Amino acid sequence: MIKRILLLITLMLQFSFLHAGIVVLNGLTHSYKIENGKVYKGTIAIENTGNSSQNVKLFLQDLSYHADGTINYTTIRTNKRTNGDWIKLNTNLVTLKAKEKTEVFYEITVPNQTVDPGSYWSVIIVEPVEDIKPSDNKPGVNITSVIRYAIQVITDFETEKAKPDLTFESVKVEKEEGKQTVKIAIANTGTLYCKPTASIEIFNRKTGQKIGTYSSVTMSLLPSTSKTFSIDISKVPPDKYTATIMTTDEEENAFALNVELEVKND
The missing domain is CATH 2.60.40.10 (Immunoglobulins)
Incomplete structure (x- = not known):
């Protein structure tokens, strides 16, 4: 039962952008072949399919996952092959009006110093920010849970010198x-x-x-x-x-x- 729940969570993370008010339009995996000292540019296309204004925040995390279904999102530098320090977003917060589309831009600046061959990665989290609403039934506030969308940014360096095992x-x-x-x-x-x-x-x-x-x-x-x-x-x-x-x-x-x-x- 636990494995099925974890699998369901994984599927929600992968496909929920199809059903929610905020839609990621250009995929959840962005891949680049990189060279030392070069700069690469990318975009995240977002649409608000809902009928009201929506705030969306964006931030970077490291990612790992395992065969038992667990997925770990952690702070940058947790993963020794993170590229999170190379990525800069042009903004961390956007507000979309109803039915509005926008693009968030990012740059990947590859270090000049020697980088070991292989893949480096992190994820850009796209998270709708729900307004905190007063509760009509009891003291305090109700906070509506939201689903975050993880966009993998994978950078491959000198792939001819590296291999999967x-x-x-x-x-x-x-x-x-x-x-x-x-x-x-x-x-x-x-x-x-x-x-x-x-x-x-x-x-x-x-x-x-x-x-x-x-x-x-x-x-x-x-x-x-x-x-x-x-x-x-x-x-x-x-x-x-x-x-x-x-x-x-x-x-x-x-x-x-x-x-x-x-x-x-x-």
Whole structure:
């Protein structure tokens, strides 16, 4: 139950901008290939789809996440590969009239000194600021909770000298929404951001006959983070199998693991 709640929170963070009064128009991931001493410019496009004026504040935080579903937003410099000190926003507060759009600008100033190859990142938090309203029912005030939107700013430096290093933390077969599902926890212990896909080839343990190949959706994976990749194997009959699990990123870096797999009736 806890994992499902954490997953729901993750989905809310990723997709809530579609439903709220404040909408981020140009995506939640901004990526740059950078060089020492250079300056890069970006924008955050925001719209107030509501019928009343809305204040919005913006600020920087570090981000990490793990395969158990936890997401950590922390102060800048918590992450040793943060780029938060390189980013400056042109404003930290905007007020949007009903149906109004605006753009907030930011600059990324890459240090002149030597930077280790790989990915650096932080997030720009976009948070609607609700007015504090007097309560009609009891003393004090009511503060309306709001959902914050996290825009990842990822900067890749000398990618030819860095690489992701994907490792398998755990493999489990669980029932999810009535379907047998392989849950593969994958960590990126390298220094480069990547977008891997997990797949599994399943074989009859006695005959070696291939039963099938099944794949997950592609997900992004920052260095020193992990995620759980889910693969639907509901078409595989209950039995004991051998299997090869592979994860491949967009640059065709591949990592494999051989496992024993049991698919149960329940």
